[in-house]
Amino acid sequence: MRYGYARVSTDDQDLTLQREKLLAAGCNVVREEKRSGTKLTGRDELKTLLEFMREGDTLVVTRLDRLARSLEDLSSIARQLQAKGVSLMATEQPVDTSNAAGKAFFQMLGVFAEFETNLRRERQMEGIAKAKANGVYKGRKASIDPAEVQRLHDVEGLGATEIARKLGIARTSVYRVLEGKAATT
Template sequence: MKTYGYARVSTTDQNLTIQREALMAAGCDVIREEKRSGTKLAGRDELATLLDFLREGDTLVVTRLDRLARSMDDLSAISRQLQDKGVTLRATEQPVDTGTAAGKAFFQMLGVFAEFETNLRRERQMEGIAKAKAAGVYKGRKPSIDAEEVKRLRDVEGLGPTEIAKRLGLARSSVYRVLEAD
């Protein structure tokens, strides 16, 4: 039986030191770290490696559940995977220990709150964008396709969408979208 730690921050400019120290103090034999968003499981290679590696009787330790997942679906999927393998989950800053009934219940409640926090953040972001758009400040992303060049290639050079796409290095569907907007 080994104790493994998992530390995660969302952006590359954030620091893992505090989590790493807490996991070492919790007696983790191995600590896996990554700088990735927790809103999706996809692309979190260190977590995937750790989940594949864990064996029956092992313990996975995180500082807080939101380091593991930001949605209840993802947290439930990870929890099921750990439970199926006979692995216990503990959090150093929260009373979570899936080896006990109370710990399991608290684990599920914290998962709901982590997802709630993510949804609130998304709502605030959308409100801010709507306000910026109304004030004329937010214009969105600049177009990555030169629509005038697409039209010129069609009208002046007589090229079809497939040839335009090849020449400009675009997907054919993008060319069609520009031409339909015309």
């Protein structure tokens, strides 16, 4: 039995092309999800496939980066498939782990996929550093008003639990603000 797995990173991306290619490759079932490929957590459709597939089955993807973005995750998935006797195939890359050449190519592509992800992350960090140096990037706005926390504590006499409930913040955040005052006085 052939099972297809299609993935895009964001909700506004379309899965139609992947679905069509997987069905054309003879997949009886195609599971789809819109999740980042940088982590395995939260990818329920992939998890379902990995648990469900049996010896002799084949997992089909259009490209390996649809399956994982790091060599570690890709290797983990490959080990799970191998332990179950399941083959992996990519429609747009010469990957078919049912033979030695396909296994070798699979490993090489995994290395390049991780390299590409690391380069992208480095470029992003460089861009953020440049934006910060130019005063453009300031990070996320503060979600807690320390003055309001202090006022509720000092003027209204509220405790940390009541302040947290009233402002919709964590109690630990209240303690952090109040301890900051104690440290500066």
